[in-house]
Structures are given as structure tokens and as C-alpha cells.
Amino acid sequence: MPELPEVEVTRRRLERELVGCRFKQVLLRVEKLRIPVPEELSQILPGLTVRSIERRGKYLLFDCERGWLLLHLGMTGFLRLLRGSPPPGKHDHIDFIFDDGHLLRFHDPRKFGTIAWIYGDPRLYPLLAGIGPEPLSDTFDGLYLFGVSRKRKVAIKQLIMNSSVVAGVGNIYANEALFRARIRPDRAAGSLTVQECANLAAAIREELERSISEGNACVVAEETVAYYPQALNVYGRGGKLCTTCAELLEEMRLGGRSTVFCRSCQE
DNA sequence: AGAATTACCTGAGCGC
């Protein structure tokens, strides 16, 4: 599951390789992902040049002169940056072919990903308009988190996974950040003190930044995304020993999502 | 308004 760090590592790789490149052809082999794939992409994109590649939460945004190409990898999506025209495999849904021979291939077995074309200001596009602050930006800090959590009864883990509260924090990093901040994931959001909110905001930032730098250090040659090995403290380790105190890690479900924490380290 | 639930989708793992 590409989380924000994987998407950011991907963005940087694509930025190095594709900015300045001109689209030559788009091959669509799937009609519907989360939303229908716009067929007009194969008419619009050829001849346009990639000016820059941005990220908003887990969305990638390609500035294509006359509009923006929006990509989301969903749960199981990834991109491959290839050359020439190797035959597509199963679930290779879309090829973006460039003048210089680059081939950007979108692969997504579960089809939870998104591809869209945006005219005008992407900030106004419905899928992006309601997204909260970027967790790595200055607008996201403890005071902000304290403010939006007041009087909220929902579990703090669910709050930080809510994209309208903060962009791009998925299940893995929600679990890891709460462990780092020593806060139980099932605490009512409104019960956190201002200090706990500061700790949590910092922990989210630190977990994401740590993962981005790890990802940058080990990107596989051809694959632009970005499933790199992670040393995780809690996610996926329910029933195993806490890395800090050697207690058994506890597993529960919050909002249908697997949640792991240490009863002794987190309160 | 906020919280909870559902829908989308396929592969993997499991019990029988």
C-alpha cells in the first residue's frame, strides 16, 4: 500500500526523469478505476510537456501545460518507469509514452487507484478541495491538531486518518506515530492535551520524514514505486513483543482498520 | 456537524 512516503519518493524520482518530457501517446487498457478513466486523455496529452510534478496527500499531480494529470495509487497501485514498448502484463492498465522513449506504466490489481484530468486550478478539484493541511508543512502542528480535536469523541487514530483533518496519513503511519508519541490509538480525540497534540504532530512528521529518507536511499532501479522495506514498531506486529519494553503488543480494530499498540508504552 | 457504515476491487490465505 503506497503511503505518503512512497508517493513522495515516487514523485521525486519521476520529477528527475520526466520533467521536460513530452507526451507522445497514451494507451488505455482499462475503463474504470475508482472513477472512470477519462478517454480524452489519449487526445489531450500527446504534444504536451510535463512542467512539474507535485503531490497533495497521496495524490500525484503532473502539470501538463493545459491542465493537470491526477494520479492516485490506491491500495495496490504502482508505477513503473520503463523504456521502449515492453508487452503489458496483467493489471497494467495504462501506458504513458513520451517522445524520448520513456514509458510510464500504471499497474493496479485492485483498481482502487484514480486517474483524472483537471482543467484549471487543481485546488478547486472536488477530490482535492476538502483535503486538510500537508503533514510536512508548517500549517500542521500541535496547536492545529489541538484545535480540530476539541469536543471530538472519535478515536484519535481515526481523526488523524481523516483526510479532511490532515492529508495522507494512512493506517501504517497512524499506528507508528501514535506509538512514537506514546498515545493509545483509541483515546477520544478531544481528551488529548495540548502537549500530547504537539507530541503527536511531531511524531507524524518524524515518521513520515524518516520513511521518505529511507525510501530515497533504496529505490530499486527500474521500479519508480517504492515498496521499500520498513522497520516498523507496531504495524503488523500484533501479538509480538514491543520493541521498547518487551510487552506483548495488542491488536484491536478501529473504524474497521487493524490497530496495534503497546498497553505499557502508550496511554 | 459529526460519526458510523458502505462501496469499490482482486489476491492471498485458510478451513474443509
Next chain:
DNA sequence: TGCGCTCAGGTAATTC
């Protein structure tokens, strides 16, 4: 060997 079941979970839409 294969069937049916459950689980994985990002996000938006829907319902309560």
C-alpha cells in the same frame, strides 16, 4: 484440487 469464506485498506459517498 477447488470451493467458499475472510481479510487487506484509501477514499468518497451515503446513512444515521
